[in-house]
Amino acid sequence: MTFPNSCIEKYYHLYQNLFNFSGVSWWLIDLSEDSNTYYCNDSMCDMFALDKQLNHHSVKKTCPIAGDYNQNIAIKDSQKANKIRDDYLKLTNGVIEEFNNRFPYYDSRVDDVLYFTSKARAVLRDDKGNAIILFGVIECERTSAELFKLLKIDSLTGLNNRREFDSQLDFVINLAKREHQNVSLIMCDIDYFKAYNDSLGHYQGDQCLIKVAQCIARVCSRSTDVVCRYGGEEFAIICYGENVDTAALAEDIRKSVFELSIPHFHGVEPVVTMSVGFVTMTPDVDTTAREFIEKADSALYRAKEQGKNCCIEFTLEVA
Numbered sequence: 001m002t003f004p005n006s007c008i009e010k011y012y013h014l015y016q017n018l019f020n021f022s023g024v025s026w027w028l029i030d031l032s033e034d035s036n037t038y039y040c041n042d043s044m045c046d047m048f049a050l051d052k053q054l055n056h057h058s059v060k061k062t063c064p065i066a067g068d069y070n071q072n073i074a075i076k077d078s079q080k081a082n083k084i085r086d087d088y089l090k091l092t093n094g095v096i097e098e099f100n101n102r103f104p105y106y107d108s109r110v111d112d113v114l115y116f117t118s119k120a121r122a123v124l125r126d127d128k129g130n131a132i133i134l135f136g137v138i139e140c141e142r143t144s145a146e147l148f149k150l151l152k153i154d155s156l157t158g159l160n161n162r163r164e165f166d167s168q169l170d171f172v173i174n175l176a177k178r179e180h181q182n183v184s185l186i187m188c189d190i191d192y193f194k195a196y197n198d199s200l201g202h203y204q205g206d207q208c209l210i211k212v213a214q215c216i217a218r219v220c221s222r223s224t225d226v227v228c229r230y231g232g233e234e235f236a237i238i239c240y241g242e243n244v245d246t247a248a249l250a251e252d253i254r255k256s257v258f259e260l261s262i263p264h265f266h267g268v269e270p271v272v273t274m275s276v277g278f279v280t281m282t283p284d285v286d287t288t289a290r291e292f293i294e295k296a297d298s299a300l301y302r303a304k305e306q307g308k309n310c311c312i313e314f315t316l317e318v319a
Contacts, residue, residue: 003039003055004030007032007124007132007133008039011028011123011124012028012039012055015041015135016041019041024041025043025044025047025137025138025139026040026041026043026044026136026138027040027064027136027137028040028134028136029064030132030133031130031131031133031134032132035059036059037056037057037058037059038057038059038064039056040057040064044064044138047138047140048062048105049108049109050062062105064118064120064138084101087099087101091121091122091131091134092134093130094122094125094128094131097121097122098120099118099119099120099121100117100119101117102115102118102141103115103118104116114140114141115140116138116140116141117138118136118137120134120135121136122134122135123135151163152167154228156210156229157209157213157214157229158210158214159217159228159229160227160228160229161228161229162228162229162230165226165230165236168226168228169185169226170289172226172240173283173287173289173292175240176283177283177284177285177287180282181240181241181282182241182242182244182280182281182282183240183281183292184238184239184240184244184246184249184279185237185279185292185296186236186246186249186250186253186277186278186296187234187235187236187276187277187278187293187296187297187299188216188237188274189233189234189235189274189275189304190208190212190233190234190257190272190273190274191267191269191272191273191304191308191309192267192268193205193208193232195264196208196264196266196267196272198266199265199266208262209229209233211260212235212272213227215253215256215257215260216235216237216256219249219252219256220237220239220249222239222244224240225239226238226239236296237249237253246280247311247313250278251311254273254275254276254309254311257273257274258271258272258273258309260272268307268308268309269309275300275308275309275310275311276303276311276312277297277298277299277301277302277311277313277314278296278311278312278314279292279295279296279299279314281295298314299313300312
C-alpha cells in the first residue's frame with residue numbers, strides 16, 4: 001500500500017488502528033497533496049462498492065461528504081449544493097470545527113437510494129488555521145428510502161405534496177435555465193368546493209378530492225409531468241420541455257374533471273367543475289419559482305372571475 005507522503009500515511013495507519021471496528025466507515029483527504037483524492041478503510045469500500053485493492057479513490061466519483069453529488073444534489077437542489085460548498089469552505093478555512101451533512105446515494109446493487117450521515121473535522125491545520133488533513137466518518141441511516149418517499153406524498157390523494165412541489169419546481173427551473181427549455185405551470189382549483197364540503201360533509205369532500213386527483217394524474221401521463229396537490233382543493237402541474245401544448249393539456253384537465261360527473265348541488269353546474277390558470281416561460285438567470293406561481297395564480301384568478309369552469313393563460317393583459 002503506497003501513499004504520496006509520510007503525513008497521510010501516518011494518519012491512515014493511526015485511524016486504521018483506532019477505528020478497526022466492523023461497520024465504521026472513515027476517510028481522509030490530504031488537501032496539500034490532492035483535494036480530489038481520499039483514502040478510506042474497507043468498511044467504506046463495502047458501503048460504496050469501491051475497489052479494496054486501491055487505498056485511494058476519487059472525490060468526483062463518490063464524494064465522502066455528499067455521495068453522488070452531481071446526480072442527487074448539485075442539479076436537483078442548487079440551494080443545498082451551495083450550502084454544502086459553503087460549509088466545506090468554512091471547515092477548510094477554520095471558521096467551523098466540524099462539518100455535518102446528510103446525503104442520498106444511489107446503490108445500483110440494490111437499485112435503491114440509500115441515505116447517509118457524514119461528519120468531518122480537520123485533524124491537521126497550518127499556522128494560518130487552514131486545513132491540511134481532513135478526517136471524516138460516514139454512517140448509513142437506518143431510516144428507509146421508502147419513508148423518505150412518503151414524506152413527499154400527499155396522504156389523501158397520493159399525489160406529490162406541497163413540499164415536493166416546491167422542490168420540483170426549483171429543480172425544473174434550474175434545469176430549463178441550463179438547457180434553454182420551456183417550463184409550464186398549471187394551477188387548478190375546484191369550483192365552489194367549500195359549498196360542496198359544507199353540504200355533503202368532509203368525507204364526501206375527501207372522496208371528491210381523491211377522484212379529481214386521480215383524474216388529473218391520468219391526463220398528465222408524461223414522465224416529465226409533475227402532478228401535485230398544492231393545498232386544499234388546489235392542484236398544480238409542472239411541465240417541462242418545448243413539446244408541450246399547455247393550453248390543450250389545461251383544457252383536457254378541465255374537461256376530464258367535468259366528465260367525471262360528480263354531482264354538485266350548490267354550484268352553477270350540476271356537477272363538480274374546475275377552473276384552470278397556466279403560464280409558460282423560458283426561464284432566464286433571474287427567473288424564480290415565485291414568478292411562475294404568481295403568474296399562474298393570476299391566470300387562475302381571472303378564470304374564477306370569468307365564471308369558473310374555464311382555462312386562462314397568463315398574458316400581460318391578464319396581469
